[in-house]
Amino acid sequence: MAGVAQSQRSAQQGGVTRQIILPPAFQPADAGRRNMLLLTQLRWLAVGGQLATVAMVHFALGIDLPLLQLLMSTATLAALNIASHVLIASGTRFSDGALAAALLFDVVALTVQLSLSGGITNPFAALFLLHIVLGAVLLRPPYPWGIVVATLAALGLLAVDPTPLVLPANLPVSPATLYLTGGLVCFVLIAVLLVIFIGQISRNLRTHDAALAAVRQRAAEEDHIVRMGLLASGAAHELGTPLSLLSVAIGDWRAMPRLKGDAELQEELAEMDGAVQRCKAIVSGILLSAGEARGVAPQVTTMRAFLDDIVADYSASLVPGALRYDDCFGEDIAIVSDPALRQVIGTVIDNAAEVSPRAIAITARREGEALALEIADRGPGFAPEILDTFGQPYRSTKGRPGGGLGLFLLVNVLRKLGGEASAENRLDGGARVRILLPLAALAMEGRG
Incomplete structure (x- = not known):
């Protein structure tokens, strides 16, 4: 309806131009906005997870972390999310390049956070896999390969002179247990985010399929209407000539001297003429509805x-x-x-x-x-x-x-x-x- 951007397609069939209005859910631009919204939702979950992880490691386990740098990185992600929401609300179109840039920004942010907390030895380095999956599902080639190259480069940088984690002497668990626990938390986080992400993608696909089915149904109905219109128009043209002949013949009969004196016959001829005029009006209405007004201007x-x-x-x-x-x-x-x-x-x-x-x-x-x-x-x-x-x-x-x-x-x-x-x-x-x-x-x- 009003205010919703709709794209149109035209197709020629039987000499008649058909216009198909695609539902908003079927629009490519709308799909880009939905994907960017999905990325922002996942990023909010990542921001919350990062804050919870930093708080637990720094305050509960007593492991010294560069809080200022880590919080600045998380705040930058939050700022990117706010800007993304503003652009989404304004109706901005998001291309694959824009989505790829957003994912690359996430890769850079994760690289900075990991470099400040142990580098490649940090169990949360496996989160790079989530970005690769997102790129493979959301983007068309060659963008997913760009995400793969970026994550490999990030892993290479993390292996070179990272900031090591200094574990306190009174750590309540062993370093091996801490690493395994971190790996388990990372696995659960990736699994939960993928379930949320894949579930949303499945809903988007169902919406897409439903919109496509609606377009096909509408096209079939409009084809049916075109055929009916052509049939009705053809029948109306065929009926026009005999109706005109009948009208002339009835007029001639009513004017014949030997029939003028027969009041009963004149009455029947008048009824016949009225019926013929009614049929001609119906024929004109059919042609008018079909776009052939026969010289009659729109009223x-x-x-x-x-x-x-x-x-x-x-x-x-x-x-x-x-x-x-x-x-x-x-x-x-x-x-x-x-x-x-x-x-x-x-x-x-x-x-x-x-x-x-x-x-x-x-x-x-x-x-x-x-x-x-x-x-x-x-x-x-x-x-x-x-x-x-x-x-x-x-x-x-x-x-x-x-x-x-x-x-x-x-x-x-x-x-x-x-x-x-x-x-x-x-x-x-x-x-x-x-x-x-x-x-x-x-x-x-x-x-x-």
């Missing part, structure tokens, strides 16, 4: 007039008093009427009238910068399987060919306009379909 109107016209249209075909309309929209705005939107709203009203011909309620209100339109009935409600698959094609309990396309078209037309539709069963009986549509999709200012 400039207002939101209230647009809704009033739909309600009046359907009220005339229902039992008097069956349709109740509550206009709570508020201040009116100028819009360009969308024939496809009018058609799918009419489909919802038709569905409601089919199951509840004597009680239909339509409510229009303004919610922020969106139109909220609710169509409720007193019918039996939606079957559970329909609610579970709302908006998918050919999901219908009516048992007739082509059933379920109305709600499918509703969902897809609204999605094209940036809106959405939902359905629910009312507690006091019947069903309710809710349409939420951004006003900017129809407003005059947005149509240039």
Whole structure:
């Protein structure tokens, strides 16, 4: 929705350009931010672990450590984390190079800390493996190899003249036991961090797979709509000529002198002409929805007039008093009427009238910068399987060919306009379909 960066892809099929909107979770830039956030979370754990380890070794075991230098190194990591959070919150894109630089900074910080506390003999030197694993999972070649080279160089530097740990004479444990304990703590730390890290990566992959599945489903639905549109447009073109011939023939019959005096026949011819004109209007509506307006310009109107016209249209075909309309929209705005939107709203009203011909309620209100339109009935409600698959094609309990396309078209037309539709069963009986549509999709200012 609004405020979320979306990337778009276009594909040609059947001469029609399709536009696929990728969900935010599928965006490469968003993946970079998620990975940087993951690194900052692991770094906070490392900062906490370093402070706890320094406190235990220096104060509990009495081993003299260069506290100022070690705390400055830890503070630098914390400062890097704060800066990373600020950049993440600002929407900055993080490339593989940026992630590799962050990992290299961690390698340098760990090298400094180890050089101040025993060098390569420090059991926590095994933490370099964690950086290699992070680089191999998060980065594309050749960056992981750069991390490997950096860690090997760090180990080489640590082997040259490190600051030795001076163990006190009254140390409560032997140096061998202390080393083994440090190695065990290091192993547990690496294991815990890897479980947290791999778990987060797995969740990111599941999100990625779900987003990809949604894109594929949307592409399949849009392909279906394209085929339906082409079929409807072709049928409308084919029907246009015979309908025009019928209209001319009926006009000629009504003007024939020998038929003018037959009032009953004139009445039937008038009904036939009305039916033909109605069919021609339907054909024009199909072509208009398909983008072939046949010389008819888009209609400039207002939101209230647009809704009033739909309600009046359907009220005339229902039992008097069956349709109740509550206009709570508020201040009116100028819009360009969308024939496809009018058609799918009419489909919802038709569905409601089919199951509840004597009680239909339509409510229009303004919610922020969106139109909220609710169509409720007193019918039996939606079957559970329909609610579970709302908006998918050919999901219908009516048992007739082509059933379920109305709600499918509703969902897809609204999605094209940036809106959405939902359905629910009312507690006091019947069903309710809710349409939420951004006003900017129809407003005059947005149509240039």
